[in-house]
Amino acid sequence: MxxxxxxxxxxxxxxxxxxELQQQEDIQQQETPVQADTTAETEAALNDKINQMQAExxxxxxxxxxxxxxxxxxxxRTQQELEKRSKFAVSSFARDLLPxxxxxxxxxxSIPDSEKDNQSDLIKNLxxxxxxxxxxxxxxLEKNNVTAIESLGRVFDPNLHKVVQEIDDPDKPxxxxxxxxxxxxMIGGERVLREAVVVVTRGGPxxxxxxxxxxxxxx
Numbered sequence: 001m002x003x004x005x006x007x008x009x010x011x012x013x014x015x016x017x018x019x020e021l022q023q024q025e026d027i028q029q030q031e032t033p034v035q036a037d038t039t040a041e042t043e044a045a046l047n048d049k050i051n052q053m054q055a056e057x058x059x060x061x062x063x064x065x066x067x068x069x070x071x072x073x074x075x076x077r078t079q080q081e082l083e084k085r086s087k088f089a090v091s092s093f094a095r096d097l098l099p100x101x102x103x104x105x106x107x108x109x110s111i112p113d114s115e116k117d118n119q120s121d122l123i124k125n126l127x128x129x130x131x132x133x134x135x136x137x138x139x140x141l142e143k144n145n146v147t148a149i150e151s152l153g154r155v156f157d158p159n160l161h162k163v164v165q166e167i168d169d170p171d172k173p174x175x176x177x178x179x180x181x182x183x184x185x186m187i188g189g190e191r192v193l194r195e196a197v198v199v200v201t202r203g204g205p206x207x208x209x210x211x212x213x214x215x216x217x218x219x
Contacts, residue, residue: 091187094146097137098185098194104134105183141185149184151177151196160184162195169201176201 108130141147149160156163156175164181172178177198184196 090144090146091191091193094141094144094185094187095193097141101134101137101141102182104130104137108134145188146193147186147189149186149192149196151180151184151198153177156198156200160192160196161198161200163200164197165199166202167199172201174200174202 108127111127138148151161154177155173156177161177161184165179167178169176169178177200179199180196181199182194182197185193187193
């Protein structure tokens with residue numbers, strides 16, 4: 001083989017190698033954009049999935065917090081209801097005892113003070129027994145948060161008092177309680193167990209006003 005033929009053959013082989021390299025580069029250039037697009041689509045899909053899962057996490061977290069708040073509110077309402085029931089559990093029983101207290105007061109008030117010293121020892125001891133009984137009864141009522149409503153000298157309050165009579169008394173503001181026919185009671189310091197039955201004034205100045213100045217019309 002001549003040198004010319006050898007060089008020609010080597011040049012042909014080199015050209016073939018170059019052509020193969022060029023083909024490989026062309027193939028890589030064609031495949032690279034496709035791979036890049038596939039990677040971008042995969043990342044986008046993954047981000048969408050992450051965002052969707054995060055939204056679900058936030059949703060369940062909000063539901064959990066709402067549930068916790070509702071349970072706490074329910075617990076507080078239940079506790080308040082139990083406390084209220086415990087506080088006013090003796091209402092019915094205490095209300096039944098009030099007439100007994102009234103009768104004790106009437107029994108002791110029926111005897112004038114002027115005649116108490118003239119009674120026999122038996123009657124005196126009976127009065128002492130009545131007073132002690134009423135004192136113990138009032139003490140038991142107070143232990144169960146049952147307290148008397150102070151009415152005499154106060155201004156009529158429709159939430160606490162029941163008026164059965166009005167009398168003229170220009171020296172006192174209208175609506176002033178001057179007599180108590182039946183004592184009223186509160187339980188727990190906030191609920192009326194029994195209204196006080198009272199007598200009030202009328203015709204005087206309104207509460208908070210000064211009595212009108214008297215004008216002498218005699219010449």
